[in-house]
Amino acid sequence: MSGPLLLAAPLLLLLVGGAGVGGFLLARRVPAGRLPLPVAAARRRGTALALAALAVAGALLLVGTSLPQDSLRRTQLVAVTPLAAAAAHAVVLLLGELTWPRPRQRVRSARLAVRSVRADAPRGLLLACAASVAVALLACLAGTLLADGTGRSITWAAADGVVASTRGPFPGAFYAGPVAAGVLVVALLTAALLVRVPHRPSAAGADAATDGTLRRAAAHRVLRVSTAATAGTAAALLVLGGLAARGLGVSWAVGGTWHTDGPGALWAAAGTGTALAGALLGAAALAVLLVPAGGVRA
């Protein structure tokens, strides 16, 4: 009973928070009638692309997580579903950027302005995305090194080899391999979009500030979802790995007296700390989804 509740509570909070942020942004949105026509069209295109990308990602997430967990391959699939959804989201946005309308009029003008990924991407989200990719890959590496031969659990054995303890699920190679591949795919697609954004045509009639806002919004959209998916996946790896590591140890009774043996208090504390860090990272991943992009000013 507590499992579904634990899953539903953050999602419910996310929906309520999302509705609040969305309502706030809609209330502050400059009406299209007060913007030059090409700028309004560019904003409309960006919004439509963002909604299409979210719909594709949401559908993939729903399908991936609602499959019956009747085989190990299915559990692998669930582990990479958020990353697959983020990859699909990035692909839709990338297609939108690649097909941005080119100027067709006879007389055309362009600003002699230097644009770059650094200038057009929100710095905080860029750093958060890079950090979440690094944490996810490190978690995959650590899990692979610490896991036992199955790649799905962790085992501790006493020095004399008489007693042993195994806990899982643990993010060993069985889960870490596909997750690491998924993280790299998301990172590559995100980077491709970030490189594309400064090089796509400007919206005709947009001044430098408006053009910059439109580009930052495009970069913000992909970074927000990619960061959330990567950080969320890293969080899941840390929580599962931490809890499994914390649970290692054996207890047995001899003549009415209980004996315990295990990897030690420091190990258990490290496991608890890792699980807590994962939980915090998971909360941060959900919060990132609610960070709004800057809007166009009239």
Add this chain to the structure above:
Amino acid sequence: MSELRVIVDAASAVPVYEQLRRQVTTLTTTGALAAGDRLPAARTLAADLGLALGTVQRAYRELEAEGTVVSRRRTGTVVARAASVEEDVRWAAEGFVERALSSGLTPEQALDVVRGALAVRASSPPGRAR
């Protein structure tokens, strides 16, 4: 720098790369572009103007050949030489443009007047230049 613009006419008899070359040269001559100023990447400018990448690259190559810009691996295309037009010459040009346009000349006709004056200057013996 960020508000400087280039304008191309796709239907003009002058090739588009030449239009670009002339405008960048004019901007450096008038001092609007200073030495060290960066030009946008050829790919960016081509996207903004709806041109083939090769067209902008050709304009940049011509600018580089005449020494107006240099291409560097890390910083891209950079203005190489600063303008040495004196302030009073610039003011005189601006005054002439204002006078020519207010008298009903088109920009092209105003340029023809300047070209004509330069042609007279070139055909005069050196001692009679003034």
